[in-house]
Amino acid sequence: MEVLWQLLLLVAGFVMLVKGADWFVDGAAGIAERFGIPQLVIGLTIVAMGTSAPEAAVSISAAFKGTADITMGNIVGSNILNILVILGLTSVIVAVAVQKSTVRYEMPFMIGITVLLLVFGLTGNVVGRLEGGVLWLLFIGYLVYLYRMAMRQKQTEQQEEKEKDKLWKLLVCVVGGLALVVFGSDVAVDAATRLAKIAGLTDKFIGLTVIALGTSLPELVTSVSAARKGKADIAIGNIVGSNIMNILFVIGTTALITPVPFQKGFLPDMLIAIAAGVLLLLCVLRSKKLTRPGGAIMLLGYAAYFTWLCIGK
Numbered sequence: 143m144e145v146l147w148q149l150l151l152l153v154a155g156f157v158m159l160v161k162g163a164d165w166f167v168d169g170a171a172g173i174a175e176r177f178g179i180p181q182l183v184i185g186l187t188i189v190a191m192g193t194s195a196p197e198a199a200v201s202i203s204a205a206f207k208g209t210a211d212i213t214m215g216n217i218v219g220s221n222i223l224n225i226l227v228i229l230g231l232t233s234v235i236v237a238v239a240v241q242k243s244t245v246r247y248e249m250p251f252m253i254g255i256t257v258l259l260l261v262f263g264l265t266g267n268v269v270g271r272l273e274g275g276v277l278w279l280l281f282i283g284y285l286v287y288l289y290r291m292a293m294r295q296k297q298t299e300q301q302e303e304k305e306k307d308k309l310w311k312l313l314v315c316v317v318g319g320l321a322l323v324v325f326g327s328d329v330a331v332d333a334a335t336r337l338a339k340i341a342g343l344t345d346k347f348i349g350l351t352v353i354a355l356g357t358s359l360p361e362l363v364t365s366v367s368a369a370r371k372g373k374a375d376i377a378i379g380n381i382v383g384s385n386i387m388n389i390l391f392v393i394g395t396t397a398l399i400t401p402v403p404f405q406k407g408f409l410p411d412m413l414i415a416i417a418a419g420v421l422l423l424l425c426v427l428r429s430k431k432l433t434r435p436g437g438a439i440m441l442l443g444y445a446a447y448f449t450w451l452c453i454g455k
Contacts, residue, residue, distance in 0.1 A: 145340055152333035152352075158326025159196040162319045163438070166195060169315025176309070195320060198395070198407045199327030200353060207331065213402055214269075217393055218411045221385045222447065223354050225418040226306040228362045229381050231439030233432040240378050240426045243291065249380045249426075253419040255280060255389050260412040263404030281390035306333025326381020350411060350451060378432070385419075412448055 162348045197220050232238055255277075262273040330353065338348040365380050398403055421443065425436035 148333045148336045151329055155326045155330030161324055162322030165315045166319030169312040172312040175272055175346050177301060194384045195323045196327060197388050198392045199323050200331055201392050201396050203328050203331050206398050213396055214408060216353050218389045218415055219350035219354030221388055222415050222418050224381045224385055225422050226440040226444035228365050229432060230437040232433050233437030234367045238378055238432040244378060244382060245426055245430060249423045252382055252385050253416060256416050256419060259389055264395040268401050268403050269393060269397045274394045277390045277394030283395055284386060284390060350366060360378050
């Protein structure tokens with residue numbers, strides 16, 4: 143009975159996470175569109191922040207609850223799943239075009255900060271407040287880069303004239319969505335932690351799999367929907383931007399609140415996260431497009447990783 147109740151709470155938490163993130167994205171993207179912000183910038187910032195809200199809420203909540211393995215496992219597992227599963231699945235459905243700036247700058251930056259996080263973890267076995275400060279400085283620099291990109295890039299798309307929602311409605315969506323994300327994350331963390339103890343699984347395994355999948359659902363829904371609607375810049379920008387936000391903002395903020403221990407057991411997972419970023423870059427380097435074969439390779443890669451994870455749990 144206890145297991146069934148915790149499963150119901152876990153599902154309820156994930157539903158709140160997804161719905162809350164959906165409201166946040168709709169509201170924030172609506173506000174951005176009113177000011178004519180380019181698609182790619184919306185994907186790298188507004189949508190990325192919205193779909194990263196579950197990871198942020200879950201990780202910070204887990205840090206306060208003392209389950210640091212869930213914090214690190216959630217981010218590492220989510221970043222791996224974002225690339226190998228979400229982009230892999232999206233590109234199998236429809237080819238995803240990638241802008242040159244994303245290939246030249248954002249993707250290498252994503253790989254670089256993943257390597258930096260690994261170095262932080264290995265040198266001190268903890269991502270402390272000093273490292274959190276460094277991540278936040280990089281986050282501010284990243285926002286400055288995006289701002290300058292938005293100033294340089296003019297909106298080239300001819301948008302259809304349509305009735306736009308009132309600003310107050312969009313603001314309600316943003317605030318209400320974030321509130322639902324925070325509450326849903328608290329429910330999900332409690333339920334997942336309890337299930338881990340009942341099943342004899344480690345917090346690391348739960349963080350890398352169950353919670354990573356649950357908090358990545360907004361990215362999956364957003365990316366597939368954006369790609370099917372021809373908004374490829376939002377699809378790829380959402381994932382790359384979300385992975386950058388997860389490390390710089392989520393880990394950085396969590397580390398500033400309370401140091402995040404980095405166990406040696408996370409080394410293989412961090413290497414997989416780096417390899418996933420490199421694989422993505424190689425798949426789009428020449429054609430500037432993520433096609434079905436590349437997506438299939440990514441999905442097979444995650445299947446192999448998940449199998450290894452289950453064997454070693």
